[in-house]
Amino acid sequence: MDKKLYMVSLGPGDIELITIKALKTLKSSDAICVPTKSEDRSFKKSLTHKIIIELMREHNFKKPIIPIYTPMHFKKEDWQYQVDVIYSAFKDYNTLSFVTLGDSGVYSTVYYLLDIIKVENPKLYCNSEIVAGVTSFSQASAKVKKPLCVGDSRLEIIPLLDRDVPKTTIYMRPKIGMDTSNIKESGEIYTFENLNYDGESIVPYKKSIVKKYMTLFIDFFK
Numbered sequence: 001m002d003k004k005l006y007m008v009s010l011g012p013g014d015i016e017l018i019t020i021k022a023l024k025t026l027k028s029s030d031a032i033c034v035p036t037k038s039e040d041r042s043f044k045k046s047l048t049h050k051i052i053i054e055l056m057r058e059h060n061f062k063k064p065i066i067p068i069y070t071p072m073h074f075k076k077e078d079w080q081y082q083v084d085v086i087y088s089a090f091k092d093y094n095t096l097s098f099v100t101l102g103d104s105g106v107y108s109t110v111y112y113l114l115d116i117i118k119v120e121n122p123k124l125y126c127n128s129e130i131v132a133g134v135t136s137f138s139q140a141s142a143k144v145k146k147p148l149c150v151g152d153s154r155l156e157i158i159p160l161l162d163r164d165v166p167k168t169t170i171y172m173r174p175k176i177g178m179d180t181s182n183i184k185e186s187g188e189i190y191t192f193e194n195l196n197y198d199g200e201s202i203v204p205y206k207k208s209i210v211k212k213y214m215t216l217f218i219d220f221f222k
């Protein structure tokens with residue numbers, strides 16, 4: 001049986017803000033890989049573990065938990081270690097979920113691990129899936145009833161670092177028929193149309209004319 005790896009976004013810490021898809025994925029996994037910053041692999045400091053325990057209690061399921069030591073030093077050997085723990089868990093299990101807080105597309109460990117898996121184990125990479133989640137800043141916005149962007153405003157996400165960093169830009173709210181030549185790409189741009197609806201299309205380039213209202217472009221950092 002093919003091994004399957006799910007990267008599951010848990011949302012911002014409220015178990016009611018986990019998606020139904022994430023919950024179903026956890027319930028159908030053989031085991032759940034949970035990051036911990038504790039060297040002794042305990043979950044004393046792990047918020048993620050707390051969420052998983054609460055979810056299992058609330059939704060009446062129980063899965064083996066595999067601790068993944070995540071020291072957050074941003075070193076290649078640390079990511080490699082985590083990937084190796086996942087590989088070794090696959091000796092006992094066919095389907096694993098690796099969980100992260102918020103949404104895995106925003107500053108999460110997930111892509112460091114997938115970058116390694118893509119090279120070392122292309123089959124597992126192809127069999128991996130990412131489950132999107134609610135970000136911390138979506139939740140922050142909701143808590144104070146303030147929009148992140150509305151009308152003629154825009155949203156910026158700035159990491160608090162002491163250097164310039166490459167950026168991802170999202171373009172939304174185009175007009176049908178719009179010529180996209182004004183969008184200057186600096187990384188890897190994709191066009192997303194009707195995501196999750198009839199006629200969904202995702203292409204790794206910028207479409208020259210906007211055909212559908214439900215279109216967004218993401219110029220991913222390189």
Ligand SMILES: C[S@@+](CC[C@H](N)C(=O)[O-])C[C@H]1O[C@@H](n2cnc3c(N)ncnc32)[C@H](O)[C@@H]1O
Nearest residue numbers: 012013101102103104106107108134135136137
């Ligand atoms: C490594 S990033 C992970 C972001 C996460 N993937 C998301 O979608 O929000 C961690 C940063 O996100 C922000 N963050 C995450 N959870 C938060 C929370 N519950 N309250 C406030 N800020 C939070 C903080 O700025 C924190 O330093």
